[in-house]
Amino acid sequence: MGRTREMGMDGDICSRALVRLLLDHHSVGALEPHLSFHSHRKALSENLYEEMADRIDSVVMLGKIPKELKENKGFSEWSSGMTSRNHPPIVQILIDERDQYSIDSDGNALPTLVYMAREKRPQHHHYFKAGAMNALIRASSEISNSPIILNLDCDMYSNNSESIRHALCFFLDEEKGQDIGFVQYPQLFDNVTKNDLYGYSFNVATKVVFPGFDNWGGPWYAGTGCFHRREILCGRKYSKDYKEDWKRGIERKTAKSACILEERAKSLITCTYEHNTQWGQEIGLKYDCPVEDVITGLLIQCRGWKSVYFSPSRKAFLGVAPTTLAQSLVQWKRGSEGNFQIFLSKYCPFILGRGKIKLGLQMAYCVYGLWAPSSLPTLYYLVIPSLCLLKGISLFPKITSPWFLSFAYVTIGKHVYGLVESLQCGNTLAGWWNFQRMWILSRTTSFLYGFTSTILNLLRISKMGFAITAKVSDGDASKRYEQDVLELGSSSSMFVIIGAVAMLNLLCLVGGLQRLVVDGGIMGLEPLFIQILLCGLVVAIHLPIYEALFIRKDKGSLPLTVTFLSLGSAVLVSLLTMV
Secondary structure, X not given: OEOOOOEOOOOOEOOEEEXXXXXXXXXXXXXXXXXXXXXXXXXXXXXXXXXXXXXXXXXXXXXXXXXXXXXXXXXXXXXXXXXXXXXXXXXXXXXXXXXXXXXXXXXXXXXXXXXXXXXXOOOOOOOHHHHHHHHHHHHHHHHOOOOEEEEOOOOEEEOOOOHHHXXXXXXXXXXXXXHEEEXXXXXXXXXXXXXXXXXXXXXXXXXXXXXXXXXXXXXOOOOOOEEEEHHHHOOOOOOOOOOOOOOOOHHHHHHOOHHHHHHHHHOXXXXXXXXXXXXXXXXXXXXXXOOXXXXXXXXXXXXXXXXXXXXXXXXXXXXXXXXXXXXXHHHHHHHHHHHHHHHOOOOOHHHHOOOOOOHHHHHHHHHHHOOHHHHHHHHHHHHHHHHHHHHOOOOOOOOOOOHHHHHHHHHHHHHHHHHHHHHHOOOOHHHHHHHHHHHHHHHHOHHHHHXXXXXXXXXXXXXOOOOOOOOOOOHXXXXXXXXOOOOOOOOOHHHHHHHHHHHHHHXXXXXXXXXXXXXXXXXXXXXXXXXXHHHXXXXXXXXXXXXXXXXXXXXOOXXXXXXXXXXXXXXXXXXXXXX
């Protein structure tokens, strides 16, 4: 079952989905790669996107579905009084594999394809992606009830037709296949720049981190590129005598007409269907968590199931990574916020997973659960040593002290190891440096916001929201992205923090060096050497930020308001330190 972005008449995400039901006991034809796929894809996608945007805008202006679209049965049910947030359930079987005319150009039978729009009403919470997935699970159970479900994000596509066969090899393995709940493929992107500007290549995670999960029970559920057993998504617990029924649904599907299947599926995707049920709790994807995929995978593994991570040489699924810094930071905020929420809840891996999953897997989950609070020590090391340098206060051992060796060993060893590992996994030197920048930027903004939001939510001061990551940029922004130029161009409060930290370190470095030259000369460098080096590295890593603050004139530069606030904050803190 593939998931697409659900676009309503007002262009917002709503409860309309296009479902592809896989493995319904038919053969799946191979996908022939186009010889010049990438060169044609860009031109085609730009033209198609503009055409689609124009059509959506026209529909929004009209406030109703055009007559030519109403010839399609699915669209004909959309009336002028319906909106993306207020409409009844709609289900239409677009392609029925039982139909003798449903064949491709080579004469092969096409798989069943279904259009679905779950019911939405303003007075009922729809639970975003988790709600859409649960509705799709129920609707597909009536139409196909196939034992395996593929979950694929709306901005991803299949790049390897063998991925289905590979997943089935794990599920059908005679010795270990019966305890595998899902097969997770890596989440990869086809628009990552050569030097990986925003750190989305995930090469180290793909080739080192996630393969290591297999020894502890398998990786977590990443939310896309994942093949699940249907029964585990419906809450089934693992048992040694479990045996998959690979013939399920054949009689049900062949015995009913398309109209009957559509009507029965509609009854399963109404707003009130889940009331007083375990859907969203023990059944389906978990509700009330920004990272519904992670917590759902944890619950599945705590029910005794294992998972498998598989990364074939030909990438199985490819998607679209954020192309601006703002988009990236919003996405990192949601991830850190959701994982920290899990860590502080009854679903904490050390609590829920005790005696159910291995200690190594519990620790692996908690590494991500502690993303958000890691913002605090990061901010400390970015601010306090620099302020102490400005004040002339030494925080670290002198170069001549034996204790200096321990600091040097840990710092140099950690970064050299990370650099070598990154280069071995296919990253460039510039890509590794860009990742270090994103490591700092995300922890001083996204993770800090995620930490604050989670704490405020626990104290019931504010309610946690769900931010959707937009991944469409204008032409100029796309060109800058391809040239590995940071795209800021927003007055976001996150950028004020980034600018303030950058300016504070620059002022402290200049002020600290000036104080040393005037007061102590070159010999005064020894007690403050580590702080000078640390502050200098922070300044070097923020060089693109200084360009965006003072040099660049394009739309990707920082607005004057951000420049003034950043510079003002840094100057104020520096003056207060010197008092």
